[in-house]
Amino acid sequence: MKKPELPNTEEKRLETLKALNILDTLPEERFDRVTRMAKRLFNVPIALVSLVDENRQWFKSSDGLSASETPRDISFCGHAILGNSTFYIKDALEDTRFNDNPLVTGDPNIRFYAGHPLTAANGEKIGTLCIIDKKPKKLTEEDLTALSDLAYTVEQELCAIQLSTMDELTNLSNRRGFTLVANHYLNFNKKQNMPATLVYFDLNKFKHINDVYGHSEGDNALQLFASVMKSSFRNFDLLARIGGDEFIALLFNSDLNSADEMIEKLSHHLKSVVSSQELEYEVGFSYGLIECNSLLPSSIESYIQQADNKMYECKHEQKNHE
Missing domain, CATH: 3.30.70.270 (Reverse transcriptase/Diguanylate cyclase domain)
Structure with missing residues (x-):
């Protein structure tokens, strides 16, 4: 198993993530809506909005996975935040970086993974929108574009956290x-x-x-x-x-x-x-x-x-x- 490397700007990246004050907060409909859409669109059992903290990946939204976080050193998302495009594993058992990963050999038995990095306004990668399946899966270029588009929606919602965008009386968007x-x-x-x-x-x-x-x-x-x-x-x-x-x-x-x-x-x-x-x-x-x-x-x-x-x-x- 290969542990994910640290980004060159790790200190700034962590500062950016923590400045959002979103870690360990309650679920929010704005993010759950996106994971539900991703799960349905790609016909996968698991879709996550994953934020990569110093020692863990924490799930702001989790559809299909009961865990709220997993260690960063075994995370797929830790690898995904190192690039600008979708990090895509068709079959984890055939990839030497992951074939003995505990998330592959045990629950949730990941075979397929695709995670698109979430980029903050200052350019730092703070997490991913990812989809997971327990069997191998291939994505088309159109699929990859769709996942990227949905990830951009999550980025907009993360920006919205810093603005006044909710109606306090009804808990709907304003x-x-x-x-x-x-x-x-x-x-x-x-x-x-x-x-x-x-x-x-x-x-x-x-x-x-x-x-x-x-x-x-x-x-x-x-x-x-x-x-x-x-x-x-x-x-x-x-x-x-x-x-x-x-x-x-x-x-x-x-x-x-x-x-x-x-x-x-x-x-x-x-x-x-x-x-x-x-x-x-x-x-x-x-x-x-x-x-x-x-x-x-x-x-x-x-x-x-x-x-x-x-x-x-x-x-x-x-x-x-x-």
Whole structure:
């Protein structure tokens, strides 16, 4: 077994990693979303966001692996951070650097590994986005590009940690956090030739809830709607609260018809939750849909504005039928 060498800028690299204040923090949806997507896209049992500390590799996100960390001197990721491109092992049993590695000869029985280094803003490699399989596997050039694209998304999320990108009330992304990564997600989706749909939500009669029942009850309605969004949409869709009572969802691999089906599910779930909590008010919504067309490229802000316009058309129609 060959232990990974230390990068030439190891001291600066460790300073960069520790300055993020991310080590040993709780799981976060922003990273779990990426590992779920990677696991599904590459059809592998394990996907990780791995951060390489002084003596260990620690997993900020782990899908398919129960361990939270492993020693650095037996890590594959320790090798991956030494380069700029994807570190790719088709069959670890046929590679003299790894064929007697404890992670190969024992649990999790790694055979295939591909890890793309995560680069901080100052150029230091602080970890990897990696995918693992228990059987040998080959990747195409297209696969390698897709893994690189997803790794870039993780890098954007790491940068976002240092900014104000989360809505504290609902624990969804705020508008800044959403737009920071949504354009990249859209580009990735288009490269994979998959449709995407943006949904713009506005809660109905929210001012009435605040005026009649108080702002604390208004906050409760916002938290309730955010919770129902999380449980109604898929765990890799991108959700955000972008205004007082305005929310958006970027639905991947979804055309307008499938998006409508998910919104119908959301509506039924919301009514059920409101009924079960015996609230004195209704929590309803108007929405607008816009398909993010790869043939007509546009920025995420443009899509948001188009979906917002559709939402107001919907709200106007509802008022006409009251």
